[in-house]
Amino acid sequence: MYNFSKFTALKQRSVDKISITGSNTFNFPSKFYNDNGLSSYKYVVIYYDLSAEAIGLQFTNNEEEKYKLTIQKSDRGYGGFISATSFFKTNNIDIKTYKGRYSWKKETVENIGELFIIDLKERRELT
Numbered sequence: 346m347y348n349f350s351k352f353t354a355l356k357q358r359s360v361d362k363i364s365i366t367g368s369n370t371f372n373f374p375s376k377f378y379n380d381n382g383l384s385s386y387k388y389v390v391i392y393y394d395l396s397a398e399a400i401g402l403q404f405t406n407n408e409e410e411k412y413k414l415t416i417q418k419s420d421r422g423y424g425g426f427i428s429a430t431s432f433f434k435t436n437n438i439d440i441k442t443y444k445g446r447y448s449w450k451k452e453t454v455e456n457i458g459e460l461f462i463i464d465l466k467e468r469r470e471l472t
Contacts, residue, residue, distance in 0.1 A: 360374045360376055360377070360446060361374075361376045361377050361380060362374065362377060362446040362447055362448060362449065363377060363402070363446070363447050363449050363461065363463050364444075364445065364446045364447070365440070365443050365444050365445060365447070366426075366440075366444055367440055367441070367444045369428065369429055369430040369433050369434075369440060370426045370427060370428050370429060371389070371402065371426060371427050371429055372424065372425075372426045373416075373424045373425045373426060374423070374424045375419075375422060375423050375424040376424075377424065377449075378424035378425050379424075381404075381461075383404060383416065383424075383425055384418070385406075386404040386405060386406055386416060387405075387406050387415065387416060388404070388405050388406065388407070388410065388413035388414060388415055388416060389402050389403065389404055389405070389413065389414050389416060389427050390402075390403040390405060390410055390412060390413050390414075391403075391412075391414065391429060391432050392454075392457065392460060393432070393436055395436070397464075397466075398464065398465040398466045399462055399463065399464050399465065399466075400462070400463050400465065401454065401457070401460035401461065401462050402460060402461045402462075402463075403457065403458060403459065403460050403461075404416075404461075414427040414428070414429060414432075415427070438465070443465055447463035447464070448463070449461050449462060449463050450462050
């Protein structure tokens, strides 16, 4: 006896990565978005460690957070994104150098909480 289930992920981005795009956004493809329950969050707070060349993203629903960015959710089920032009410009991060897909790790950082961390050195060392 078979127990088939229909494949319904057509045209979905099955990538478990965080992307930085040429248009100054962080993209959260549907696999990353769904696997990490991002539909239950409204905002992202960005942290940056200049010396480690790392970015930390904290997903939150805290309306009181002053420095939050709103997660834009795809109406087609492709995940979500945040527009972060001011972050990239303020920190002199060259989008041409750093755009691409990044592996991530989740860590709890003292005095901050849980962050999804991407390492920018990973991309720079490839160029």
